[in-house]
Amino acid sequence: MFFKKINLLIFSIATILIVYSCEQNTSSENQFSKHTDELIKKLNNPNGKDILVIAHRGDWRNFPENSLEAMESAIKMGVDMVEMDVKKTKDNKLIIMHDATLDRTTTGKGLVSEWTLDSIKKLYLKNGAGNYTRYKIPTLEEALNTCKGKILVNLDGAYDFFDEAFQLAKKTGTTNQIVLKGYNKKAHEVLSDFGKKLDTIIFMPIINLDTDSDPLQTISDYQSQLHVKAFEIVFSKDTSSVLKRFSKIKEHGSRVWVNSLWASLNAGHDDNEAVKNKDSIYGWFVDHGVNMIQTDRPEMLLEYLRDRKLHN
Template sequence: MNFNFFKLLLFSLILILSVHSCKQNKESENEFSNNTDSLLKKLNDSQGKDVLVIAHRGDWRNFPENSVEAIESAINMGVDMVELDVKKTKDNHLIIMHDATLDRTTTGKGLVSEWTLDSIKKLYLKNGAGIYTKYRIPTLEEALNTCKGKILVNLDGAYDYFNEAFEIAKISGTTNQIVLKGYNKKASEVLSDFGEKLDTIIFMPIINLDTDNDPIQTISDYQSQLQVKAFEIVFSNDSSGVLTQFSKIKDNGSRVWVNSLWASLNAGHDDNEAVKNKDSIYGWFVNNGVNMIQTDRPEMLLEYLRERKLHN
């Protein structure tokens, strides 16, 4: 075979493969973008019949909590949002960590605030049983890059670090995916703290029915001043009149988020009880008008909702 012809053939093949690869990457990017758009559309539909599922600290039953791997697992199972906790290191880097100390979830000991990022990066995460794994502690930027275009992100504990978190979100191109939560704050305070940034990120108030003296007024203030997309409702007993107002809250433009994590957050309607009888727990949420559920058992909740055509 003529050598020049062979080189031309080889160059053509490489060019074809390159074009195909670029096309696949573009299609993948569009798919991710469309997924984010679809999730935001659902979140913005306060009366949507579909129930959004939030994985608490990611899929921590299969991977260490707040790890990149726990996030990826939640994405792969089709969760709508992942809840992540934010802490700051001694040298002012934001990492994903729930506790103020490293002892429970890592091979380190002491306060996160007394460790530099370089030192923290040498540690390993523990799994839910406290066993060391090969997985590392992610930065906020690493976590957001993992979520980019694929899933919504609820940042917990980030209120006081919001300006830094917002800059990281801008760098990663994920500002529109972030739901920032906060509690014990008036709507006017949130407006003062965040200003125009609220045009970019979504703020979600936490309403504790046990401690708020007038939760109905608090909800009304938020809806009139901020037009919030969702409220996280916490309650240790089910006697509060607010629990009968979920339809009205949704009529006024906000979804209703309830936690199924442990009994004190939901008057005993928790994930562990759902293992025994899913319909008595998750069915109770659905029947009472809840359309966002944060769970420690995302796979089980997704299965329940999909069987009832409440999640795709």
């Protein structure tokens, strides 16, 4: 009888712990979902005063670029979106890697497309200084699970094999968090390529002011045909009239994304110059109405924006 009571007590305690654990997990998931909903709400409000911060390849100054750890660090900083690059292996698996080759960022050599995933998983990532680390190359599925409910995800280089990426997004429950980039595409081409998928993922065109013969028309077509949520604007000179029309672009329903990564993308308004004088660089973005900034220095940019009440 005594042992029956002990067993009953142990069973009761175990049941309570399981229920408590489930409640905690549900609460945590709800919290993550709520945070993601808030980020999507901000993205959908082109005239909001907040400026969204995108970490280019994650927090690569403290962890290897495009690593899960770089993504996790960006999440902890409070970044709104992490940009990641997608490549396909020899056995048609999607991994997170910027270069077409393994040489610069890993302990391997040669084309990604000539390596199987099993072989790639045996390699290690290098850090920004080129030194070997203990960190591994993630798959797209692993990256999406890491970001699920915590941060928006910008997929770069995934356009040509988006069907596979889209299936992984559905599998991980992250379709609503994804912003897909597209280069040199017209609105009708994107509509033809993706169709109904555009109802569940966000497509962002890249408009190069140096090469597009009529960028204002391209922007207008995208806004009227696809109602895009944002444009990535690239320019090596600050002479284009488009730079004075960011407010109009926002009035018509789209946020304006500009890169502060290196000079050829922003007419010299880059992160390294911001180290010397934040106001002259980040202040220029603010003054021109930019409300999404992709940066290689997310911590510094967040501090600047928060001081000016432009980021939570």
